[in-house]
Amino acid sequence: MNVDEVRRNLRRDLDLLRAPEGYLFAGSPRYRTLFGRDSLISAWQTLTTDPAIAKATLQVLARYQGRRFNSRSEEEPGKILHEHRFDAESRKELPDWDFPYYGSIDSTLLYLIVAAAYAQSTGDWAFIDDMWGPIQAAYRWMTECGDKDGDGFLEYERANPHGLLHQGWKDGIEDHIRVRPPVAMIEVQGYAVAAHRAYAALAERRGGPDVGKRALVAAATLQKTLNRTFWMRDRQFYALALDGSKRLRTAITSNPAHLLLMNAVPRKRIRPVVARLFQPDMWTPYGLRTHATSEPDFVPGSYQIGSIWPHDNWFFARGLLEQGLEDEAKEVLQALLTAYEELGRMPECYAVDGGTLVDLSSSPRKDVRANPLQAWASGALLDLMSDRRLMP
Numbered sequence: 486m487n488v489d490e491v492r493r494n495l496r497r498d499l500d501l502l503r504a505p506e507g508y509l510f511a512g513s514p515r516y517r518t519l520f521g522r523d524s525l526i527s528a529w530q531t532l533t534t535d536p537a538i539a540k541a542t543l544q545v546l547a548r549y550q551g552r553r554f555n556s557r558s559e560e561e562p563g564k565i566l567h568e569h570r571f572d573a574e575s576r577k578e579l580p581d582w583d584f585p586y587y588g589s590i591d592s593t594l595l596y597l598i599v600a601a602a603y604a605q606s607t608g609d610w611a612f613i614d615d616m617w618g619p620i621q622a623a624y625r626w627m628t629e630c631g632d633k634d635g636d637g638f639l640e641y642e643r644a645n646p647h648g649l650l651h652q653g654w655k656d657g658i659e660d661h662i663r664v665r666p667p668v669a670m671i672e673v674q675g676y677a678v679a680a681h682r683a684y685a686a687l688a689e690r691r692g693g694p695d696v697g698k699r700a701l702v703a704a705a706t707l708q709k710t711l712n713r714t715f716w717m718r719d720r721q722f723y724a725l726a727l728d729g730s731k732r733l734r735t736a737i738t739s740n741p742a743h744l745l746l747m748n749a750v751p752r753k754r755i756r757p758v759v760a761r762l763f764q765p766d767m768w769t770p771y772g773l774r775t776h777a778t779s780e781p782d783f784v785p786g787s788y789q790i791g792s793i794w795p796h797d798n799w800f801f802a803r804g805l806l807e808q809g810l811e812d813e814a815k816e817v818l819q820a821l822l823t824a825y826e827e828l829g830r831m832p833e834c835y836a837v838d839g840g841t842l843v844d845l846s847s848s849p850r851k852d853v854r855a856n857p858l859q860a861w862a863s864g865a866l867l868d869l870m871s872d873r874r875l876m877p
Contacts (some may be wrong), residue, residue: 486826488870495831495867499531502860507541509864512833512856519569521546521592522654523861525599526796530864532606534871539603540612546596547619549585551626556644558583563626565592567652581647588649589656590631590641593623594676601683604690613687624684627677628703633667637710638727639677642667654797655740655775655789662725662790663782664734669727672740674711675747678704682748708749715741721757737767737777739797745804755808762801763813769837771824772798772817785838788853792845794834795821799865802875811874818869818876831866833859 502510502517509531510516511523524546528539551564559567560583567589570576576584600620604613613620631639641652643666649656653670681704689697715723715733723741724733742762744750750758762768766779775797776783776790784791802817824842825831832846833856845855869875 486822488876491822491825492867492870495863495870496534498831498858498863499527499860499867501858502863503538504541504545506545507537508545509538509542509860511861512859514858515854515856516568516859518571518575519545519549519566521565521567521589522595523859525565525592525595527860527864529595529599529602530796530799530861530868532602534867536603536607536609539599540607540609543596543600543603543612543616543619546592547616550619550622551587555583557581558585559587559644559648560585561587561626561630563593563622563624564630565589565596565623567592567649567656582645586648588641588643588645588652590639590652590670591654591673591676593626593631594639594673594680596620596623597627597680597683597687598676601686604687610690614691617691620684620687624680624700627680631677636669636731637707638669638714639673640667640669640727642729653740657789661787662734662736664726665728665730667729670740671711671715671723671725672743674707674715675744675749678708678711678749679747681707711749712751712754716754720761721754722761723758736780736782737761739767739773739775739794739801742773742797742801742804746800746807747804748807750808755810759805759808759810759813763816769793770820771827771835771837771842772820773801774837786836786843786845786848786853788834788845788855792834792836792853792855793824794862795824795831795865796859796861799861799869802869806872806874814869815875818866821866821869825866830857831859831862832857833862 509527511520524542528542531538551560564587566585569585681700685697685700725736725738726734766777772793802814805814836843845853846857
């Protein structure tokens with residue numbers, strides 16, 4: 486494999502998805518538009534190679550930040566959108582939604598995380614000063630609207646009956662993850678811990694030490710609570726979610742891998758969590774599955790309960806690096822490179838069925854329509870290949 490050629494191809498893919506304003510569309514040919522979660526994650530992934538993407542993403546999302554309560558669009562003050570569709574023709578696909586549509590539990594948290602990461606990476610504090618109003622509004626949404634039932638966790642429950650039933654990254658209109666709302670997803674709690682810390686760092690830098698201290702206390706409290714509530718002692722792993730009756734959805738999934746990058750896992754639990762993720766029911770030569778083969782509802786070619794997503798593996802690899810596990814992170818990168826070499830590209834997601842790699846972007850199945858080009862997939866591999874700790 487020609488490493489330089491792969492990098493060039495990935496940069497070309499991202500350039501094909503760059504909007505005139507400078508942010509990245511989610512994908513192509515589907516979802517060639519502005520997303521909150523997708524655009525922010527791809528902006529985070531490209532911080533070291535092109536920080537202008539993150540700056541443009543933060544700016545455009547601030548422009549459409551929630552100002553009011555609107556159940557049809559699920560807008561709330563300070564909330565960052567899930568998806569915008571700018572043309573009337575594409576809106577016809579979702580006639581019961583208003584756009585921008587805000588049905589995302591995590592895009593607002595990611596907004597705070599990426600803002601802090603951008604500032605740390607570039608030192609562009611003048612931009613943070615300009616964006617302080619949207620940043621404060623995002624944090625207010627997180628602390629005032631994100632916890633619907635006051636249990637300390639951020640959860641979602643759709644306001645529009647035709648909107649997304651599930652609003653984490655494994656989103657969808659149907660109940661594919663089998664959790665009854667309001668739902669508190671495990672990775673979302675980790676994002677919230679990191680978002681509190683991000684806001685604390687930004688506030689302290691701007692001369693608000695008391696505000697920063699309160700945010701750090703909130704982060705520590707949430708981290709302690711999530712580790713007490715979601716940890717399955719008998720399985721030495723975290724549950725997927727807490728449902729509306731406060732019952733754990735105990736499936737083994739990739740979602741807890743995101744906690745590693747958020748520094749939400751106590752030191753004594755890191756090795757057990759990592760070891761579980763590398764077990765054969767989760768790990769493949771092509772990367773980490775979203776859902777364990779040992780779970781009764783596992784489907785190898787399903788969109789989110791069995792397939793493999795490069796951006797999901799990016800969270801895993803970056804988390805392993807954050808915890809000092811370079812050899813394990815190299816294993817994740819090598820798996821993605823193996824998939825890229827066999828597929829000839831880095832699609833939105835793919836599957837491993839009976840040991841065989843399956844390109845879901847060219848699958849004849851009507852229930853799976855993976856994009857052949859997805860920003861956070863190309864961004865994932867490019868970012869990992871740009872890290873000198875992982876590449877010779």
